[in-house]
């Protein structure tokens with residue numbers, strides 16, 4: 200098998216169009232030669248959420264440009280590419296199709312292999328791209344659309360040991376921002392407000408902490424925030440800057456308490472497998488939250504487990520993770536062909552029962 204592989208990755212499963220080139224030589228750390236992400240926030244802003252048809256059309260328009268830019272930044276041409284890796288799901292079907300069609304065209308035109316990648320596997324394998332993490336490791340994927348604990352046994356074996364039964368934390372952060380009149384995306388705004396607030400002033404529930412296991416729930420926190428906000432407005436005739444900050448602080452503490460306790464339990468389950476090089480990695484936009492990140496790191500340290508949070512640009516949706524997951528598949532001798540199809544749903548763990556919900560934004564993984 201070729202020692203050095205240069206793979207072009209494509210990602211278009213939600214509202215980010217992305218292309219990246221990753222090069223890997225056996226025995227050496229992989230190299231991200233370029234990673235281009237074109238967001239679509241402005242296109243969907245007026246609708247309060249991602250509109251699938253608009254997203255699909257924008258992906259179809261932007262993919263070629265992203266590929267050109269990724270090649271240019273890597274100082275390469277299409278002739279230097281050994282294989283095309285593409286997100287084949289889960290996600291919004293129109294967007295995934297745009298990527299798969301583009302990848303098939305490139306693969307057929309260049310006569311090089313095509314590799315379909317599970318978007319969630321892309322996230323889950325990122326710590327191997329950034330830090331060469333050894334299997335098995337524990338992963339918390341926590342974003343606007345997802346929240347799950349995975350034990351990553353190998354590049355194609357994942358055990359989900361818990362996850363949200365309704366909303367993802369990022370969605371709750373976004374809703375909190377909306378309810379308090381803060382701009383989107385809400386997470387960074389709520390975090391900034393919380394810094395100025397008193398987390399003890401308003402009481403928030405800690406959903407599902409009384410239930411065994413690692414499942415979580417965040418939709419009740421949104422309702423709790425709405426009630427608390429309305430009570431403050433009735434009492435004070437409006438929302439002061441201080442009460443807004445206090446609400447943010449109380450909400451953020453509740454989310455971090457839940458994530459911390461459930462991470463503790465997930466770590467216990469993981470450690471029971473006696474991993475030779477124990478590690479706990481986080482990915483997803485919510486991992487950018489400094490308070491949450493610090494709590495997870497502390498728990499990891501308490502358990503004697505290495506903690507890892509990849510750089511934010513690689514935690515959120517990108518194509519470098521898709522190229523890398525493609526390289527892992529390629530190295531195992533796996534290839535796809537022109538029958539590769541787009542999957543709107545594609546659970547990583549085929550054995551564990553599927554969750555009731557995986558974040559209402561669902562499509563964004």
Ligand code: KG4
Nearest residue numbers: 342343344369386387483484485488515564
């Ligand atoms: O991974 P990502 O870019 O896309 C999704 O898959 O959703 O994550 C975006 C989510 C948004 O809900 C955003 O509000 C949240 O991550 N987020 C944060 C922070 N930064 C982004 N949540 C809490 N604190 C933050 N600092």
Ligand code: ZN
Nearest residue numbers: 515516563564
């Ligand atoms: Zn994602």
